[in-house]
Structure formats: structure tokens, C-alpha cells
Amino acid sequence: MKISTKGRYALRLMADIAAHEQDGFVSLKDVAARQEISVKYLEQIAGTLSRAGFLYSGRGAQGGYRLAREPGTYTVGSILRLTEGNLAPVACLDGEENRCARCGECPTLPFWEGLYRTVNDYIDRYTLADLMKQM
Numbered sequence: 001m002k003i004s005t006k007g008r009y010a011l012r013l014m015a016d017i018a019a020h021e022q023d024g025f026v027s028l029k030d031v032a033a034r035q036e037i038s039v040k041y042l043e044q045i046a047g048t049l050s051r052a053g054f055l056y057s058g059r060g061a062q063g064g065y066r067l068a069r070e071p072g073t074y075t076v077g078s079i080l081r082l083t084e085g086n087l088a089p090v091a092c093l094d095g096e097e098n099r100c101a102r103c104g105e106c107p108t109l110p111f112w113e114g115l116y117r118t119v120n121d122y123i124d125r126y127t128l129a130d131l132m133k134q135m
Contacts, residue, residue, distance in 0.1 A: 001089050001119065003080060009037050010045050010083040011076060015131045017055070018071040025057075025064035045083065052082050071132055077123035087123070089115050 012035050017026045028046060032039045046065055049055045054074065055065045067074075081087065090112045092100035103109055 007080045007084040010079050014128050018132050019135050021066050025066050027064040072127045072129040074128040075124045076126040
């Protein structure tokens with residue numbers, strides 16, 4: 001499993017907005033300058049987060065983005081799954097049900113299931129509030 005720039009930047013975007021929203025809506029231009037990420041790329045990521053209800057957007061001169069909820073209610077896992085999709089280490093664990101013809105006799109399946117469970121437990125243990133403590 002490798003987290004793409006989209007997932008990494010989504011976490012940075014959310015943490016930056018959380019850290020600066022006390023002044024109102026946070027502009028992507030300001031986030032881009034602080035995080036050294038292109039505004040265009042942040043627009044794509046913010047659109048995804050906004051459509052999912054993670055961010056509110058405001059228009060106009062005082063526009064920008066705000067969190068839709070408190071930082072402690074967003075897990076790192078929820079943000080990464082939204083931007084990255086399923087984080088399964090192997091294709092047979094991608095869906096709700098394992099449809100692999102060999103799943104009943106695969107000697108490696110328990111290993112992959114354990115890795116997947118460990119990754120999910122780890123990323124769901126941390127919240128946006130936890131990330132903000134590192135800022």
C-alpha cells in the first residue's frame with residue numbers, strides 16, 4: 001500500500017484548515033502558500049472533501065473552506081479512504097465479500113487480512129485533532 005499525494009495533501013489541507021479557521025473561512029491560496037501545494041491540486045481535493053460533507057465552502061471575497069465538524073470527529077482513515085479509496089493490501093480484500101475462487105484454501109489470506117486490519121486500526125486511531133497537535 002502506498003498513499004498517493006492526493007491522500008497526503010488531503011490530510012495536510014484538512015489540518016491546515018482546522019488550524020486556521022478561527023478567523024473564518026480559509027482560502028486555498030493561503031493553504032497553498034503555507035503547505036507548498038498548487039492551488040489547482042488543492043481545488044480538486046477540496047472539491048472531493050466538500051462533496052463528501054467534510055468541508056463547507058463559502059464564496060466571495062471572504063470565501064474559502066471550513067470544517068463541517070469538529071477536528072476530533074475526523075479520523076485519518078476516513079480522510080484517506082475518501083481520497084484514496086479502499087486501502088486493502090491485495091485485490092481479494094477490495095470488496096465487502098472476498099470473491100476469490102481460492103479464498104477457502106489460500107494459505108496467505110489470513111496474513112493479508114491481519115495486515116489490512118492492522119492498517120485500518122492504526123489509521124482510525126488518529127484524528128485530525130491529533131494531527132493538529134504536531135503543527
